[in-house]
Amino acid sequence: xxxxxxxxxxxxxxxxxxxxxxxxxxxxxxEGLRQIGIPCEMACRAKTLDSLLKKAxxxxxxxxxxxxxxxxxxxxxxxYQDHRADVVSLIRSMFDLVTLEDAQERLGExxxxxxxxxxxxxxxxxxxxEAVTNFxxxxxxxxxxxxxxxxxxxxxxxxxxxxxVQVPLDVKRASIRLQALTELFDNEISRVRQQIMTxxxxxxxxxxxxLERAFYRLTHAGRVDVDMELSIQVINYLMPVYADxxxxxxxxxxxxxxxxxxxKLEYIYMCYQNDHRxxxxxxxxxxxxxxxxxxxxxxxxxxxxWQEAYDRVFLEQMALLWGRSLE
Amino acid sequence: MALxxxxxxxxxxxxxxxxxxxxxxxxxxxLSDVESPLNDELKLYLKEKITQSATSSAAFDVILDTxxxxxxxxxxxxxxxxxxxxxxxxxxxxxxxLYQTQTGVNxxxxxxxxxxxxxGCPSLGILKVEREAGIRxxxxxxxxxxxxxxERIRELMLTQGTKVFKVGVFRHRGPGPADLDAVxxxxxxxxxxxxxxxxxxxxxxxxxxxxxxxxxxTKRFLESTEAFIRDQVSDPACKARYQIALxxxxxxxxxxxxxxxxxxxxxxxxxxxxxxxxxESRHVPNQPIPKDLALVKTRIQRMQMDFxxxxxxxxxxxxxxxxxxxxxxxxxxxxxxFEDQVSDIRGRR
Numbered sequence: 278x279x280x281x282x283x284x285x286x287x288x289x290x291x292x293x294x295x296x297x298x299x300x301x302x303x304x305x306x307x308e309g310l311r312q313i314g315i316p317c318e319m320a321c322r323a324k325t326l327d328s329l330l331k332k333a334x335x336x337x338x339x340x341x342x343x344x345x346x347x348x349x350x351x352x353x354x355x356x357y358q359d360h361r362a363d364v365v366s367l368i369r370s371m372f373d374l375v376t377l378e379d380a381q382e383r384l385g386e387x388x389x390x391x392x393x394x395x396x397x398x399x400x401x402x403x404x405x406x407e408a409v410t411n412f413x414x415x416x417x418x419x420x421x422x423x424x425x426x427x428x429x430x431x432x433x434x435x436x437x438x439x440x441x442v443q444v445p446l447d448v449k450r451a452s453i454r455l456q457a458l459t460e461l462f463d464n465e466i467s468r469v470r471q472q473i474m475t476x477x478x479x480x481x482x483x484x485x486x487x488l489e490r491a492f493y494r495l496t497h498a499g500r501v502d503v504d505m506e507l508s509i510q511v512i513n514y515l516m517p518v519y520a521d522x523x524x525x526x527x528x529x530x531x532x533x534x535x536x537x538x539x540x541k542l543e544y545i546y547m548c549y550q551n552d553h554r555x556x557x558x559x560x561x562x563x564x565x566x567x568x569x570x571x572x573x574x575x576x577x578x579x580x581x582x583w584q585e586a587y588d589r590v591f592l593e594q595m596a597l598l599w600g601r602s603l604e
Numbered sequence: 605m606a607l608x609x610x611x612x613x614x615x616x617x618x619x620x621x622x623x624x625x626x627x628x629x630x631x632x633x634x635l636s637d638v639e640s641p642l643n644d645e646l647k648l649y650l651k652e653k654i655t656q657s658a659t660s661s662a663a664f665d666v667i668l669d670t671x672x673x674x675x676x677x678x679x680x681x682x683x684x685x686x687x688x689x690x691x692x693x694x695x696x697x698x699x700x701x702l703y704q705t706q707t708g709v710n711x712x713x714x715x716x717x718x719x720x721x722x723x724g725c726p727s728l729g730i731l732k733v734e735r736e737a738g739i740r741x742x743x744x745x746x747x748x749x750x751x752x753x754x755e756r757i758r759e760l761m762l763t764q765g766t767k768v769f770k771v772g773v774f775r776h777r778g779p780g781p782a783d784l785d786a787v788x789x790x791x792x793x794x795x796x797x798x799x800x801x802x803x804x805x806x807x808x809x810x811x812x813x814x815x816x817x818x819x820x821x822t823k824r825f826l827e828s829t830e831a832f833i834r835d836q837v838s839d840p841a842c843k844a845r846y847q848i849a850l851x852x853x854x855x856x857x858x859x860x861x862x863x864x865x866x867x868x869x870x871x872x873x874x875x876x877x878x879x880x881x882x883x884e885s886r887h888v889p890n891q892p893i894p895k896d897l898a899l900v901k902t903r904i905q906r907m908q909m910d911f912x913x914x915x916x917x918x919x920x921x922x923x924x925x926x927x928x929x930x931x932x933x934x935x936x937x938x939x940x941x942f943e944d945q946v947s948d949i950r951g952r953r
Contacts, residue, residue: 308785545610548648576866577876597652600610602659 284333284341288326294322298412299349302372302398306351309367314490318354346397357470357596358463361394362420370399389456390478391430392424392463422448425462431590456486485512485563487528488543491535492563497545502561511564514586518571518578534570542569545598556594566593576603606890607775607785608723609655614647614690615718620699620731624712629775633703633827635696653762654729661862661892663789665815666806674811675701676730681784682728684776692717698730705809714761719727722775732770732805736760770805772812787891788812816889818896825861825893826854826900828886833878840909840938842932846870847907848925854904863892865897913936 295554298579301376303321324332324347337342353364377446384390396419405413433455444452474482483509519527537543549560559565571579572581572595580603583592589603596603621634657663668677676698682689695717702715711734716728737758744753762769790805806812833846849870853861863870863883867876884890897904905925909917916927917940929941 280930410721425702502854534920541610552648576878578873578878580868581873597655598610599610600655600659604659604661604862 280339280341280517281330281333284330285326286549287342288324290327294411295415298516299323299351299408299417300337301412302349302417302419303351305371306353306364309371310353310364310493311496312494313363314492314494315360315363316356316489316493319352321349321351324348324350330364330550334350345603346416349415349417351417351419352427353419353421355421355423357471358423359467361421361423365394365396366399368396368419369403373401387462391456392426392460393420393430394508397422413560418497420573425459425466439509442593443454458538459546467586476598477543484516484524484528484531484567487532487568488512491566495535495542495566496537496550503563506560508564511559511562511587514569515564515567515579515582516573518575520578530574531566531570535566539571542566549598555592556590557598559591559595560598566596567594569599570600572596607658607773607787609651609659611723612651612654612720612727613722614642614650614718614720615640617650618692618695618717620695620701620715620717622713622715623707624710625703627706627708628856633699636692638692639689643790650762652764653769654731654771656775657789658766658773658787660789661860661865662766662768663787663888663891664812664894665891666786666788666812667811667815668784668786669811670805672807672811672813674705674807675767677811680728681776684727684728684774684784685778688726689919691717699939701811702732705804709805716761721862722773723777725777727773727775729775730772730810732809733761734767735771736763736766738763758883772805772810775902786812786815811863818894819898821889821893822861822884822896823899825863825883825888826850826904828883828888828927829866829879831886832882836878836882837875841932842872844909844924844928844930846875847909851866851907852925854895854900859895861895863888863890863893917942 296438299321304317307319310319317369324345328344329348332338332345335548338344354373355361358592364375377397378395380390380394381392384392399414400412400420433452473528474486476482487508489503489505489508497584516524516527519530522530549557552560559568568579576596580589580592583589591604616639618636618639623631623633625631636644668680670677679689682696683691687834690867695715698717699715713732716731716733718731720727720729735758736816737756738760742755743754744751768789770788770790772786772881774784774786777783777785779880785849789934803900807815827848828949830847833843833850837843837846849866853866853870863880868880870881881889897933906918906920909924911917917924919928927942929945931939
């Protein structure tokens with residue numbers, strides 16, 4: 278009891294700091310992922326007092342303050358499992374990586390199960406300055422998993438692995454089937470994505486992928502805000518404006534444009550991130566980068582092509598956001 | 605250096621009510637003592653309105669006229685040059701000057717001063733906008749039945765329909781007083797250049813003048829466009845069509861030449877971009893050009909087409925387009941069809 282009372286008093290005093298620490302780690306990782314263009318959903322939290330006390334009792338820790346390592350937690354939910362390695366690399370470069378557990382590596386060849394990555398991180402000593410001195414010695418657990426793994430973990434994991442009754446064999450088998458399905462789903466998504474990306478006649482994929490990455494890098498848009506089908510439709514439709522350029526050349530040209538105009542683009546996206554007028558609709562889409570590029574490259578050809586399929590009002594608004602008129 | 609309005613960041617705005625000056629009796633401007641409260645939505649709206657007007661076909665590059673008697677040029681320089689001057693006091697001075705400058709023909713309205721940055725440089729926007737009216741509609745229940753209350757609102761400005769208005773935007777890219785980029789939009793200026801109302805906003809009120817004499821810019825536009833047609837268009841029929849369009853543009857009653865509009869209206873889509881690039885390389889402004897034919901009057905009356913054999917065709921532009929038909933042959937030569945009555949034959953003078 279004494280240990281728990283101490284833990285409670287400690288957590289009453291310290292939780293706000295852990296909450297700030299979790300937010301700090303969250304924001305740094307989110308910015309890093311934005312910079313390398315990885316779309317994801319993120320959340321952060323400091324453990325609640327209830328949850329902390331229960332964990333201390335359940336695990337029977339001798340020194341729960343030190344032994345509970347997920348007092349601050351950040352979750353990164355990825356669209357594609359191919360991005361897992363990129364996220365780990367980013368975390369390594371940003372923080373002092375205390376431990377890394379990849380649940381995938383623990384599974385035998387005939388086993389299915391949870392496949393998230395858990396990283397224990399703390400601030401690099403050389404980076405602790407006045408602004409973050411409050412967080413010295415704090416650990417944060419960053420969990421990385423895919424949408425499918427997240428869905429499984431949020432629902433089935435708790436039902437099966439934190440049971441109050443002995444789960445019958447057929448229910449356990451059902452759970453294993455779900456785990457297998459999760460793995461299958463992620464692998465198939467990756468395989469299909471890779472196949473599509475390498476199809477010779479899918480010439481616009483590279484342009485779309487690069488635009489999408491650049492867009493996430495420049496904005497704070499979540500993946501749910503973007504209508505991918507519209508993006509692909511508009512990008513495919515505008516490709517002929519680049520005349521004889523190949524998709525590779527277009528992608529390179531667009532990357533150059535984004536690099537050269539980075540500051541201006543970031544500013545525009547920041548200004549209009551909360552603008553939900555109908556005419557500003559395209560500013561929330563990755564193809565906005567292509568529209569801006571074409572406004573500079575050949576606005577005549579853009580206007581001509583655009584008007585055949587879409588309302589001119591949208592283009593006029595994009596031109597205005599780019600700081601010019603279409604007159 | 606062109607102003608990049610995408611980077612326009614509005615900091616403060618102040619509004620003054622400027623009545624018209626009656627020929628008899630008195631009126632006084634209603635001046636604000638403090639800036640108007642602003643939120644992000646309003647800032648974006650104003651930014652878009654300014655961009656729309658200052659990049660329209662009625663906007664021209666201007667410079668401060670050091671010989672002007674208007675206090676505005678010096679006031680602008682002092683305001684945008686660090687450490688700057690008091691925004692409210694300066695705006696009141698400009699408002700009073702506007703009121704004093706106006707005559708009976710100038711409409712009443714609001715003076716809106718905008719303290720802002722463009723590309724991070726201290727900048728200033730001076731807007732003269734007219735008071736507008738509209739109808740407000742609001743749902744209401746009357747005796748348990750739904751209806752809409754309609755109400756006339758007279759205190760509006762810069763409504764959705766206001767596309768172009770009088771605005772001057774000045775950016776100090778520093779460090780010297782000459783490092784000032786300025787653009788002024790004034791729809792009336794291009795329409796009726798001979799009347800006083802046309803010089804009122806630019807000259808008498810703002811104390812500015814066009815960055816380049818209009819007759820020089822007009823000449824440069826004509827020569828650059830002719831060079832483009834001569835050097836970069838290969839099809840003779842196309843050359844003739846473009847040349848005829850150029851002469852028509854120069855001889856039209858329009859008082860503004862818009863290179864973009866010219867390209868969009870008369871050139872084939874594949875030539876438009878290279879034409880604009882060509883003009884840029886010859887320092888012809890991308891913006892509209894106030895047309896002044898003083899230096900080109902004689903050369904726009906007729907058009908001449910020379911052939912390899914030494915034959916030349918000289919004709920007024922409209923006759924060329926009506927009577928002469930050019931067809932490119934498979935062997936690379938051009939066939940000219942022309943039917944008319946011979947009225948005279950003479951040796952070349």
